[in-house]
Amino acid sequence: MIPKLRGRGISSTDALSEALGRPVSNQEGLTSEGTVVAYWSLLDYYTDESRIWTSVEWAQHLDDPNWQHPFAASLQGDRRAILHLSVRLLPDDRELTPAEWAEVGHRLARVMGIAPPGDEQACRCIAVRDQSHRLDLLANLIREDGNWAALPAQVLHMLAAECRRIERDLGLLSPRDHHAGPFQQHTPTRAQAIGDLVDSIPVAELSDEAHRHFAAARLLVEKAARQLGTTPSNGPTLAHQLEWIARHSYSLESDLAEIIPGQPGTRTPGEGLAARLPAGLPSARAARTR
Structure with missing residues (x-):
């Protein structure tokens, strides 16, 4: 499993479009039991079981904290609150079930500090599963209480380490061992774990x-x-x-x-x-x- 930190922006519409591989639309419905495989814990307060949100509405929902807390910014004064992270499986990996993809989304949100367990003021986030062998995690770093969520100091290393744990738990291949059996245990060194992630980061970043x-x-x-x-x-x-x-x-x-x-x-x-x-x-x- 290869993580890719796609950076931060000011618009969740652009991030969701990239995650879906197509523009958002008022005519396309995304369900929380289909394309959106994981989401922040308080989302149920905003949804109705009989209602399907369009992709535009999902993007607007992620953008809401920007309007509710217009002066929120990081310690460096950065206002790019929309975080976009993706992970993809190796070509020879088995296909994951919706429940397994949901587990991946929740675990990535926790390790990033976006959705700590039991935190009712956590960031709004969704995990979108609409491209083959890939999951996209979108989050607004402005928490419900208006504070800016600080990412872990060693976020790249923590992401790589969590992906290695997910591979072991779900029986997936490791980027450093393409020929391993689907259920083979593989524990890379710290340097290998960081190397896997750095290889996946865009040169521009x-x-x-x-x-x-x-x-x-x-x-x-x-x-x-x-x-x-x-x-x-x-x-x-x-x-x-x-x-x-x-x-x-x-x-x-x-x-x-x-x-x-x-x-x-x-x-x-x-x-x-x-x-x-x-x-x-x-x-x-x-x-x-x-």
Whole structure:
């Protein structure tokens, strides 16, 4: 079983369309006993046994917390509340029953911290089963009480580890052992478990993660340069050395953006530094040769 963290967005309509493999529609009904194989515990308060929700209504239901708590955001100020995660079986795996797919959906929601057992304020989430050998979990990270659900610190590792446990419990194949029998026990190492998941993450997501680290490091270097530029002694010289490091960090970011299109824009190298450093200081190259 291979998990794929498809990222977060602002619209559950887009996420549900991707999960279904087609646009949502007011003419298409999705039942909680068919396509939607698992859902958050309080959904029964909103549904009627004789009623079938359309795919548009399911998407609107997931979006409701965005309107009920319009100022909710993560600690970093991120408002992309719709989480999309999918898992798929290997081609040689057996087909799971609806009850087994439901178990997979509930277990993934628990390990992600989206639906802790007994939590009446948990996130709204649904597990959609409408593509062969695949399950999609959609959730709104804005909880019923308006708080933002924090994902586990090592979410990728925890997802990989849970998938390995599901494989053992349901007798599924492991990505690292394609030729194993369907009921063979397989316990991968930690490095293998992480490797399985990293292989499934889109290159753009990995690039975006690297981009954030580069940008954070460059900001720290620039901050140090500003502070040193106003100190006596050899402070200005060190400031220019740090400026040189910031410029090279910018070059790495630019190279990354060229390799993977669509990356966030970066600032001009050393932008703001020249204006903030004392005038008349030697160039970075001169500072390095002293």
